[in-house]
Amino acid sequence: NAGVTQTPKFQVLKTGQSMTLQCAQDMNHEYMSWYRQDPGMGLRLIHYSVGAGITDQGEVPNGYNVSRSTTEDFPLRLLSAAPSQTSVYFCASRSDTNYGYTFGSGTRLTVV
Amino acid sequence: GQSLEQPSEVTAVEGAIVQINCTYQTSGFYGLSWYQQHDGGAPTFLSYNALDGLEETGRFSSFLSRSDSYGYLLLQELQMKDSASYFCAVPGAGSYQLTFGKGTKLSVIP
Numbered sequence: 001n002a003g004v005t006q007t008p009k010f011q012v013l014k015t016g017q018s019m020t021l022q023c024a025q026d027m028n029h030e031y032m033s034w035y036r037q038d039p040g041m042g043l044r045l046i047h048y049s050v051g052a053g054i055t056d057q058g059e060v061p062n063g064y065n066v067s068r069s070t071t072e073d074f075p076l077r078l079l080s081a082a083p084s085q086t087s088v089y090f091c092a093s094r095s096d097t098n099y100g101y102t103f104g105s106g107t108r109l110t111v112v
Numbered sequence: 113g114q115s116l117e118q119p120s121e122v123t124a125v126e127g128a129i130v131q132i133n134c135t136y137q138t139s140g141f142y143g144l145s146w147y148q149q150h151d152g153g154a155p156t157f158l159s160y161n162a163l164d165g166l167e168e169t170g171r172f173s174s175f176l177s178r179s180d181s182y183g184y185l186l187l188q189e190l191q192m193k194d195s196a197s198y199f200c201a202v203p204g205a206g207s208y209q210l211t212f213g214k215g216t217k218l219s220v221i222p
Contacts, residue, residue, distance in 0.1 A: 031208040042199060042214040050208055058209060090154060100157030
């Protein structure tokens with residue numbers, strides 16, 4: 001199994017550009033989440049999903065959109081990139097019977 | 113809201129035992145998790161405690177006291193590869209929203 005796959009691994013954007021960070025899992029997990037990690041801030045929840053067609057906001061949702069059309073995929077969209085969105089983004093998933101999340105390897109995003 | 117407090121840095125000697133503490137404030141409690149993250153890597157799940165007491169998994173153990181809103185991660189027989197950041201985390205209502213502490217950077221020295 002591949003687990004949780006995130007693409008791209010690195011990205012540089014100009015202010016105002018939009019892009020989609022891809023996340024796919026092959027473990028048939030119901031729950032998926034997006035986190036951003038900034039130095040000294042830990043991981044902060046952006047959006048999460050409890051199943052296909054169901055999404056909700058986390059702690060820091062502004063400037064990001066998500067959708068969950070299938071169980072496997074949970075893309076994160078940056079609508080108009082800002083330098084404050086420079087961060088490392090992690091996608092994670094878990095099943096409803098296991099409390100441990102499996103994380104992807106992350107996307108390192110720089111907005112200039 | 114939810115908040116977690118853990119020390120920012122801990123240094124310990126190879127072969128020794130180290131304890132990383134975590135105190136939390138939550139509106140509802142569903143359990144305490146621990147994650148390990150090496151520099152440049154992704155977090156990996158270590159343990160989950162829903163009930164009071166000690167859970168042991170090899171060299172790592174995790175303890176929870178719900179009455180004290182407190183838990184700790186205990187690492188025994190420290191190895192250089194244990195140098196990493198360790199995060200405690202609590203799930204929110206429904207148990208699928210995780211709130212993380214800011215992490216404790218553990219440095220293991222020879």
